[in-house]
Amino acid sequence: MSWFKRIKTGITTSTVEKKETPEGLWFKCPSCKNIMTTTEHELQSYVCVTCNYHSRIGSEEYFKVLFDDNDFEELNPELESADPLKFTDTKAYTDRLVATMEKTQLKDAIRTAIGNIDEQNCVIACMDFSFIGGSMGSVVGEKIARSIDYCVANKTPLLIISKSGGARMMEAAYSLMQMAKTSAKLTQLAAAGIPYISLMTDPTTGGVTASFSMLGDLNIAEPEALIGFAGPRVVKETIGKDLPKGFQTAEFVLEHGFLDLIVDRRQLKPTISKLLKLFAN
Template identity: 45%
Template structure:
């Protein structure tokens, strides 16, 4: 027996401490380690660099709606695998894994409630559910949210976060672009506001459809917003793109957004906008 083994065996046994895996969060923006409780209390925004982390529907509803004022709307039922698609995995297996990890049926969840006392229907895309990709489920949920808003004479607010159309549904996913556009037209015909809040990232077919058709276009700071990726564009036009291209602040400077709002101010901003856009119509 070596001297190291003798010393090790002579020491009193200390059981390994059991700790949670989520005590710390590494910020993607500044790479600093943040105590997870501090991070969540700051609305999943880095207190050091201000990087806005990605959050799901439940956290978003808690942050946006008045306390205990909202109810989640049922998720529309659609065909899970209309094309019987398979790559390295079956599409049905990918859907099951996404549902197990997020606890949601699909990538877009709606809720109805009040923001600063004013009625609103809010839809939130969850990037954790297959990259927030737009398929039959997302299209159906968007239409349901818009029609619920019409029924309640309330605005429809959508928080976008997506990598684009869902490739496993092929042409059926692309058909959701005109489908959601028609739903927005129904909102406008009813005289109701449609407000878009773009979060990181919003790209592809979502950007090419309902993400850019709002009466008011808002974004969180630093959000990636675009259609194609930066490298694809550079290879196509054979030019170097400006620094910060496709980020919220750049798009605000070039007229594609109306405002960039920090997460802590979103609830108040949305409540004020709804008041401006809805109360005059109600009075008329």
């Protein structure tokens, strides 16, 4: 027996009297359905205040979260993907690139920049999932390689923020070799004694996890991020059973010994800052 009883049925407000809410004023958490203003959401580093759900964000937002006064200089912004294999599936790769660039206003799946984190110099290479699933092609490999060159030349620490489905199929073996390229480059950074922090965010899978993401001096992750080699669907098909709860989450990966710590995004800047200080002094 309910406490209240509805007398009138359905929506009675006429279409003319309907009140429109301006777009983008409210944010509804996809996890707990709680509603907050977008300004509040942004102030909370795009984390839900009620359930701590970390929304997927891109390089623009991460730079804003991390760099002092959002002040940074982008490195090699002019690099774009070529189409060496003239790859065409249901759509030509070149068309896909043009359409994605237009939609996302990005050049490729990673942006690299130099700036300050609490007055400490740091290069951040941040992947964008909105660009063909954050897939790693030649541009991602080349930008990471050049960031490492910059870090070695300027003795600057490196932070790579991964968010990727893996290698970019449309560049086939070229994209596979970016795993080799980025890992080989990291040996030079290691030889120079420069710290490299790898931050894995939702999702980090495939060739990205199996190369630079797992090679940090410190491997850190955001809460509940999906981190793995094979995607959960593939693993499920392989074993023919349902996956255990929490499989391949950041917490799972930490328990199995492959992460140093999990950081709430609202604590990301102070944590990175603290770590950089500990490395430097």
